[in-house]
Amino acid sequence: MIPHEKELVERLKDKPFALIGINSDPKDKIKKLCDENGITWRNAVEGSTSGPIPSKWNVRAWPTIYVIDARGVIRYKNVRGKGMDEAVDALLKEVEK
């Protein structure tokens, strides 16, 4: 998971793309974990799997993924690996049209 995310962020660093993690690790450990693991993308610190955002969004399975286009519309759910790459690339093409 993490290696793929790192690759994606690196590959698209000059594109209108953002990976936002909603992280559920404990608040007092998360910064260290991110630094140690070379996590370069932004993470919301929720502190647990029942933090405010995952609770509101009914997130019961981890990980859960939403892919949102440049107009703010949800276009894909729970795509991972190659599926995530294809989804993001398709939506980037729409921006570049």
Next chain:
Amino acid sequence: MNVIAIALSLVLQGSPPPPETKPDFAAELKALETEYNTAQKDYMAAYRAAKTNEERAAALEKNPAGPFLSKFRDLAERARETDAAAGALAWVYRLASQTQDAKAAREAAETLLASHPQSPQVATVASGLQSAHYYGWTWAKEWLRACASKAGSRDVKATAMLSLAVTVCGESKATDDERKEAKAALETLIKDYADTAPGRRAEPVLFELTRLQIGCEAPDFEAVDVDGQAFKLSDYRGKVVVVDFWGFW
């Protein structure tokens, strides 16, 4: 002479037959549960002890779920109409979920609801079927509707309604009518069943069903990052965004 004849006939009959022993299905169910739990522990231990892929594959072959499903189903048949049958059918359902035996799960669920609608065992199936969309069990929705209408307790009704909504919410191919039905079930849960556990879970499910489907504008949220900076999802409008709920654990 009559007395002697009577005495002789009594002697020749032998001792009276023993009283008829009715089978104790409840005891049999308990014994079978214990037997399964032991077999399950042994199976897990053998799997953990395996050191190679071959050993692991061999360990997996010995999963007791399949053989015990048959034993519980057999008991349910023999014990039919008794409370023990309801317990045995719930076990058949549980094990069928594990082995992904859709036919066995469906038969057990339908028999349980038809023959024991007031049994608390119905809750096991009602709760389990919230995952029906993962299994691809298309019969589940109809069962959950029937359960919501037939079940004895408010908690079981609420469980069935929530599971119906959850499984529809998770199913990308759900029809508009099904989504409407799920929405109505959730609104009923919020309004009339707030005193039950499923009732309390309804709000986020409704939010997902109505605001987090493909085609919905993503609801904005505000958060704080690892450096203590506040940010909003809407800050990223104009970019393609992946929102990834995750953890290192």
